[in-house]
Amino acid sequence: MRVLILGGDGYLGWPTAMHLCAEGHEVAVVDNYLRRRLCREEDVDPLYEVPNLHERVRLWKANTGHEIRLFIGDLTEWDVVETVFRAFEPEGIVHYAEQPAAPYSMLNRRAAVLTIRNNLLTTANVIFAVREFCPGAHIVKLGTMGEYGTPNIDIEEGWLDVEHKGRKERFLYPRQAGSLYHTTKIMDTDLLWFYVRTWGLRVTDLMQGPVYGIFTRETLEDERLLPFFNYDELFGTVLNRFVVQAVAGYPLTVYGKGGQTRGYLNIIDTLNCVRLSLENTPEVGSLRIFNQFTETFTVMELAEKVREAGKEIGLDVAIQHIDNPRKELEEHYYNPTHTGLLELGLEPHFLTVDVLVLMLEFVKRHEERIDEGKIFRRVSW
Amino acid sequence: MRVLILGGDGYLGWPTAMHLCAEGHEVAVVDNYLRRRLCREEDVDPLYEVPNLHERVRLWKANTGHEIRLFIGDLTEWDVVETVFRAFEPEGIVHYAEQPAAPYSMLNRRAAVLTIRNNLLTTANVIFAVREFCPGAHIVKLGTMGEYGTPNIDIEEGWLDVEHKGRKERFLYPRQAGSLYHTTKIMDTDLLWFYVRTWGLRVTDLMQGPVYGIFTRETLEDERLLPFFNYDELFGTVLNRFVVQAVAGYPLTVYGKGGQTRGYLNIIDTLNCVRLSLENTPEVGSLRIFNQFTETFTVMELAEKVREAGKEIGLDVAIQHIDNPRKELEEHYYNPTHTGLLELGLEPHFLTVDVLVLMLEFVKRHEERIDEGKIFRRVSW
Helix, strand or coil, X not given: CEEEEXXXXXXXXXXXXXXXXXXXXXXXXXXXXXXXXXXXXXXXXXXXXXXXXXXXHHHHXXXXXXXXXXXXXXXXXXXXXXXXXXXXXXXXXXXXXXXXCHHHHCCCHHHHHHHHHHHHHHHHHHHHHHHHHCCCCEEEEEEEHHHCCCCCCCECCCEEEEEXXXXXXXXXXXXXXXXXXXXXXXXXXXXXXXXXXXXXXXXXXXXXXXXXXXXXXXXXXXXXXXXXXXXXXXXXCHHHHHHHHHHHCCCEEEECCCCCEEEEEEHHHHXXXXXXXXXXCCCCCEXXXXXXXXXXXXXXXXXXXXXXXXXXXXXXXXEEEECCCCCCCXXXXXXXXCCHHHHCCCCXXXXXXXXXXXXXXXXXXXXXXXXXXXXXXXXXX | CEEEEECCCCCCHHHHHHHHHHCCCEEEEEECCHHHHXXXXXXXXXXXXXXXXXXXXXXXXXXXXXXXXXXXXXXXXXXXXXXHHHHHCCCEEEECCCCCCHHHHCCCHHHHHHHHHHHHXXXXXXXXXXXXXXXXXXXXXXXXXXXXXXXXXXXXXXXEEEEECXXXXXXXXXXXXXXXXXXXXXXXXXXXXXXXXXXXXXEXXXXXXXXXXXXXXXXXXXXXXXXXXXXXXXXCCHHHHHHHHHHHCCCEEEECCCCCEEEEEEHHHHHHHHHHHHHCCCCCCEEEEXXXXXXXXEHHHHHHHHHHHHHHCCCCCCEEEECCCCCCCCCCCCCECCCHHHHCCCXXXXXXXHHHHHHHHHHHHCHHHCCHHHCCCCCCC
């Protein structure tokens, strides 16, 4: 399948490109280096240097013989979108091209407006491009479990059957998120669902939990192909950040009571979820929604797992509760369904102590690059 | 109260400004003439000429002695927002500053992107301006009944209590709209609801049905103060358009079966709803939602009412069913609650034959300005 990956330079975008290419798909990537620019502006470099996208594509070709097509450009600009879609004629589109960080979106007005503008105008352009250049192509959109928030009832897989005063209706599961970033993902879902109903688009919206991990099959032989690994409060997801804090001897910063529960998954599972979604195309005119995670943990459970893994390699990991800088429930009901991707054949990679030990050992090799001052920025909302 | 009206040049914005001023409030208006520009670009002039906003403000002052402060500028630009909010220090904000037409939003990509950009970036700027310059000020936002769509269960007033597998939660009533324009209003609600929860904003979101009418108390003595009156398919609301079609001898164009039911209200009631909302401020940290309409009608019922009123003044009005150019249900369940504004004291002006006769007679005086070629543009979705 010809698969176009929007945001192909990102933490998930680049590993997805290599994985789909290795699995025999014809792959192109687009990126405007937004993530790199924002990290530079906010002075939060990843743990190790990552070659630019041209270099990554060259390395991949040298190692495997496979070609990944590359476009550099901003997908909020229609001429970029038109050039890419005309040139590549995708059959599947993986849409990662969004400002991806909740704390960044809460930093200030400029960051908020950038997030709204980038995420919504890109999604709108993708919808119009599919309609104009490749109707019938399958859009795989990365949403987030955070769209649902933490309701007091079970979280179903995208939809909710409501019985009310003796009548019935099926709705998009009601969404209420905990950050502006997550709210733009709700808006993306609103937009996609409208055009699915109106124009018969073919969309899979993946409600993904926080991802952790570094290694994927395609990076085992060449570490220069590894994804970004941010350990700062702005762009680092919680478990990746805890691993770096453990190595640095910086106490694991648990916000409030630490009872915040989320669904997590290994980066390897993300790639498989996206590939399984692409290889099992939904019908034209349907919005298919999967809840994309493999296990749920509280923040305290994550911290304790990291402490346990640290002990295995002689690290004495401290856990520190700090005042919660966010507006969120610190203890709550959380019972989300997640059967759709398992039914498509997903074989989860669970969060074992071994997995954490491998991450800790890898981070330890880059210990000299850790700048403790970058870990915690005190972004609050 | 110092009330800032965003979109103060519009069909509802200008009458609201005069009404609140006449009721003793200190009023300022902001507009960038977006609506006028779009009408000019699409070649759909209103039925009669309307003085520019500077002239309207001068006329109002000459007639009443009251001053309305005026700012011209684009509220998607932060420097405009900052200037206005710093200069006027509003206590209440009425936010009408949106691209207001569903058919326009479905015209093409440019119109769609303009609608998303204008509506969301303006709402975001308003939120940030309130937080920065007048925390505690009350935002009265014009939403639309169209956010709810036409679900098969009763439409409650903004919120839905759900019982699911033995547990309970109260959600924003699930929304699924019938046009891109309506979808941007859903996104506005998403955005406001997030910042209400996070920053304790004070917001009233008015889910308004289609408005009809021309006259308000403040325009009775000087027709130069009348609002825009569009009769084209892009910017003319259905009943206003039918009245013009009746006068022009152009058959009333009912889409499909005409069983599409919506909640309607007279423009006089809109002004009272907005005023009552302002004068009864909700608590800090709350999103108050009212369903703002007074009666529900099917499109066929509206057409028949216009025919009946036409007969009173000797017009022979034809009704023509045409293929529905929109994706919508032509027959459906529709039972929306609307008690909140009545409880605040709204005294509805219902749609009587007399009301329609007055509208028909007024439009007849402008008959020579009707251009039949502008009525129907065949925008389809």
